[in-house]
Amino acid sequence: xxxxxxxxxxxxxxxxxxxxxxxxxxxxxxSDLAKRTGLSRVSISKIExxxxxxxxxxxxxxxxxxxxxxxxxxxxxxxxxxxxxxxxKNKTKKKRASTKK
Numbered sequence: 001x002x003x004x005x006x007x008x009x010x011x012x013x014x015x016x017x018x019x020x021x022x023x024x025x026x027x028x029x030x031s032d033l034a035k036r037t038g039l040s041r042v043s044i045s046k047i048e049x050x051x052x053x054x055x056x057x058x059x060x061x062x063x064x065x066x067x068x069x070x071x072x073x074x075x076x077x078x079x080x081x082x083x084x085x086x087x088x089k090n091k092t093k094k095k096r097a098s099t100k101k
Contacts, residue, residue: 013050036064
């Protein structure tokens with residue numbers, strides 16, 4: 001999927017559709033998900049239709065659907081390469097102050 005060619009509105013709709021598909025796959029009603037998350041059923045319905053979502057609500061829905069571990073796929077943790085570690089280590093070495101004569 002070419003995410004860069006999509007508008008924010010279209011991306012929100014795609015995320016909402018995917019959340020809905022997961023919810024239906026687990027046979028969970030919007031009302032049951034609302035009880036699990038503390039969100040209103042209307043909010044869940046709007047999110048599933050791509051009508052806006054805030055990050056906190058997205059996290060709650062993912063938690064309620066037990067797919068929160070997928071956050072790792074959203075923004076993977078960046079590891080520092082061994083070469084970069086050496087560069088960083090060399091930059092942080094303190095040089096001895098020179099004595100004035």
